[in-house]
Amino acid sequence: MTKPFIAGNWKMNTDSRSSVSLAEAVAARTTGLAGRQVDVALCPPFVYLGPVFRAVGNSSIAVGAQDVYFQPDGAFTGEVSVSMLKDMGCTYALCGHSERRHVIGESDELVNKKVTAAVSGGLLPILCVGELIEQRKAGRTTEVVTGQVKNGFAGLSAEKALAVTMAYEPVWAIGTGLTATPQQAQEVHALIRELIGRIYDSRLADEIRILYGGSAKPGNAAALMQEQDIDGLLVGGASLKADDFIDIIKAAV
Ligand code: PGA
Numbered sequence: 001m002t003k004p005f006i007a008g009n010w011k012m013n014t015d016s017r018s019s020v021s022l023a024e025a026v027a028a029r030t031t032g033l034a035g036r037q038v039d040v041a042l043c044p045p046f047v048y049l050g051p052v053f054r055a056v057g058n059s060s061i062a063v064g065a066q067d068v069y070f071q072p073d074g075a076f077t078g079e080v081s082v083s084m085l086k087d088m089g090c091t092y093a094l095c096g097h098s099e100r101r102h103v104i105g106e107s108d109e110l111v112n113k114k115v116t117a118a119v120s121g122g123l124l125p126i127l128c129v130g131e132l133i134e135q136r137k138a139g140r141t142t143e144v145v146t147g148q149v150k151n152g153f154a155g156l157s158a159e160k161a162l163a164v165t166m167a168y169e170p171v172w173a174i175g176t177g178l179t180a181t182p183q184q185a186q187e188v189h190a191l192i193r194e195l196i197g198r199i200y201d202s203r204l205a206d207e208i209r210i211l212y213g214g215s216a217k218p219g220n221a222a223a224l225m226q227e228q229d230i231d232g233l234l235v236g237g238a239s240l241k242a243d244d245f246i247d248i249i250k251a252a253v
Contacts, residue, residue: 002207002209002231003038003039004225004231004232004252004253005041005209006040006233006245006248006249007043007064007092007126007167007232007235007239008026008042008043008239008240009066009097009213009234009235010022010044010045010240011045013240014044014240015048016048019044019045019052019055020048020051020055022042022240022242023044023051023052023055023056023061024055025242026042026056026245026246027055027059028059029246030059030061033249033250034059034060035060035061036060038252039062039232040060040062041062041063041091041092042056042064043064043065043066043092043094044063045066046065046066046067049089049090050088050089053088053089062091062092063089063092064092064093064126065080066093066097067080067093067094067095067114068080068082068085068093068118068123069114069117070082070117082120082122086122086123090123092123092126092165093123093124093125094125094128094167094234095111095118095128095152096108096111096114096115096152097169098130098174108148108151108152112152112154112155115152115153115156115164116155116156119156119160119163120160125163126164126165126166126167126211127165127166128167128169129145129148129167129192130168130171130214131171131172132144132171133171133172136170136172141170145168146191149192149196150195150199158200158204161196161199161200161208162208165210165211165232166192166208166209166210167211167234168210168211168212168213169212170184170185170188170214171214172214173215174213174214174236175215175237176214176215177215178214178215179214179215179220179224180212182223182226182227183227185224185227185230189212189230190228193205193210193229210229211230211234212224212230212232212234213233213236215236215237216233216235216238217235217237218248218251221247222251222252225252233248235248
């Protein structure tokens with residue numbers, strides 16, 4: 001059994017005050033739990049990474065970025081590098097979140113470059129995959145997720161792949177209140193684990209954590225976490241409320 005992992009993706013929400021108070025509340029109310037029984041990460045907007053890192057202080061809450069660019073430095077206006085994120089205290093970075101793929105237009109190839117750059121620079125990527133509703137309805141979930149996983153890991157050695165956390169986030173469940181049933185999620189998680197086993201080996205497949213994301217909330221967290229291949233949750237909306245996020249953390253242990 002791997003240690004459960006709960007990550008909060010704040011997306012483009014909070015401000016300088018609320019980001020700090022939310023981080024402080026989560027840190028203060030999960031002592032003894034976070035880092036010991038469950039790994040917890042907060043992914044605030046870039047501009048609040050510094051304040052949130054200071055707010056979590058020496059608690060065991062990790063800080064992650066919502067995105068990262070693959071180039072080390074230079075003329076890439078608006079982008080943020082791996083070393084900048086490390087410098088601000090980040091442990092993780094989301095790569096290929098569905099909003100980056102489908103709203104901003106990131107390709108599998110770009111996502112792979114981000115994952116590769118993150119791992120090489122010592123930042124732990126959380127590689128997000130998931131199908132659109134039309135793709136699910138057309139029976140293409142396996143094909144879509146398989147492509148995203150294979151392309152996401154392309155060129156990564158087994159040693160580097162071990163640094164990756166996977167997140168299965170069916171796009172139709174994100175921010176919609178429509179959660180995948182635990183069985184629907186489990187099916188795709190099992191597929192992802194099998195794929196990793198085929199690309200690398202079964203030991204690596206067993207060790208890599210696979211999070212579920214998409215309208216995770218206190219009311220469904222425990223049931224989702226009970227599934228064999230669900231090792232944690234990537235929480236959007238419910239991570240913006242300290243009470244809800246803390247309840248989800250507690251439901252994971
Ligand atoms: P949600 O978002 O929990 O609000 O559905 C999850 C995510 O996009 O990571």
